[in-house]
Amino acid sequence: MADPLQAVLASGEDAADPRVALLAAHYGPALFRLARTFVRSDAVAEEVVQETWLAILEGLPRFRGECSLKVYVFTVLGNRARSRAKVEARSVPFSALGGDGDDPGAVDPALVHAFDGAGHWLPEAAPRAFRNPEDELLSKERLRIVARALEALPGGQRAAVLLRDVEGLDAKEACNILGVSETNQRVLLHRGRCALRAAIAAAERELP
Amino acid sequence: MKMRTCQEIAGLATEFAEGTLPFGRRLEVRLHLWICAACRGFFAQLHATRALLGRLRGSADSGDEAALLRDLRL
Numbered sequence: 338m339a340d341p342l343q344a345v346l347a348s349g350e351d352a353a354d355p356r357v358a359l360l361a362a363h364y365g366p367a368l369f370r371l372a373r374t375f376v377r378s379d380a381v382a383e384e385v386v387q388e389t390w391l392a393i394l395e396g397l398p399r400f401r402g403e404c405s406l407k408v409y410v411f412t413v414l415g416n417r418a419r420s421r422a423k424v425e426a427r428s429v430p431f432s433a434l435g436g437d438g439d440d441p442g443a444v445d446p447a448l449v450h451a452f453d454g455a456g457h458w459l460p461e462a463a464p465r466a467f468r469n470p471e472d473e474l475l476s477k478e479r480l481r482i483v484a485r486a487l488e489a490l491p492g493g494q495r496a497a498v499l500l501r502d503v504e505g506l507d508a509k510e511a512c513n514i515l516g517v518s519e520t521n522q523r524v525l526l527h528r529g530r531c532a533l534r535a536a537i538a539a540a541e542r543e544l545p
Numbered sequence: 546m547k548m549r550t551c552q553e554i555a556g557l558a559t560e561f562a563e564g565t566l567p568f569g570r571r572l573e574v575r576l577h578l579w580i581c582a583a584c585r586g587f588f589a590q591l592h593a594t595r596a597l598l599g600r601l602r603g604s605a606d607s608g609d610e611a612a613l614l615r616d617l618r619l
Contacts (some may be wrong), residue, residue: 356617363613367603397617406610448555456550463583467593476597483597502598508563519565527559534587534594 357390360410367504368414371514374496375418376425385421389414408510411500415514448531464538478544479537486536493517494529501526549573554584558591 368389372382392413400409451462458464469475487495487503493515500511512522554577560566561574578585 359613359616363605370603394617397614400614406614407604448552452550452552456552458551458583464586464590465582466586466589470593470596479593480597480600483594484601487598487601498598502595503601504604505599505602523559523563523565527556530559530591530594531555533598534590537594537597538590 354394356394360390360393364407364410367499368410371411371414371496371499372418374492374499375422381421381425382418385414385418388417388421392417404510407504408506408514411504411506411510411514415516419516448535467537467541475544479540482537482540483533486533490529490532493525494532497522497525498529498533502530549577551577551581551584554578554581555587558588561588562591 365386368386369382372385372389373379376382376385389410393410396413400406404412448462451459453459467475467479487498490498496515497511500506500514501508506514508519508522511526512519515522515525517525554574557566557570557574561571566574578588
């Protein structure tokens, strides 16, 4: 597939209802990215996004602004994606994924060898704040690294990071959309953030 | 009070940022960060990572959701 995001946008523009194109222009890439964390192929994710547009247009007359439109759109996507994931044989809920869930306070797997037996940082692993955070060239490099590492995260962690840190939703909203408990959401977020941090930290030495 | 290790403090980073830690633990983290440069570095890296992630936003946050809603309800 050439570019799934473009495909979603394009299919939105071809749809008979111009409101689908409008929705797709605002939320298409974000929804596709999130849908992809629930289901295992681009094609199914695109279908879920298409179903979401229709469900939104259908539900819009009853939408009273209890939450922002953005949260509403993501919530509809979450519901569609979860019921779709359930019928996909290989899909399991995020909370049940091995190593993706239930250990609050779990440390970044990349940090397993960063501590000595007493739980102190080993000298060579001790983190230091990223240098020159306002250097735009460096930031772009780090952005590229973090985007790639995000793609590689397990679905649940990726979904939590997308909702919280990329899209800026709050914890409660993310829990509803993901269909997980607050503790679970926090663990997914912690694991995800730690893995992304580790990816940047590992590349720091090679950055210009 | 038994001092928490760096490993434990690192494991509390997200709960600390979320504001979900009980008062006593929150204080422990603050005190630890005050004396431990490596953990400060770790927290700073996490903070910087989140700032970068915000730049990957995929939805167009139209300042005017009301206008979008009006268009959608035509």
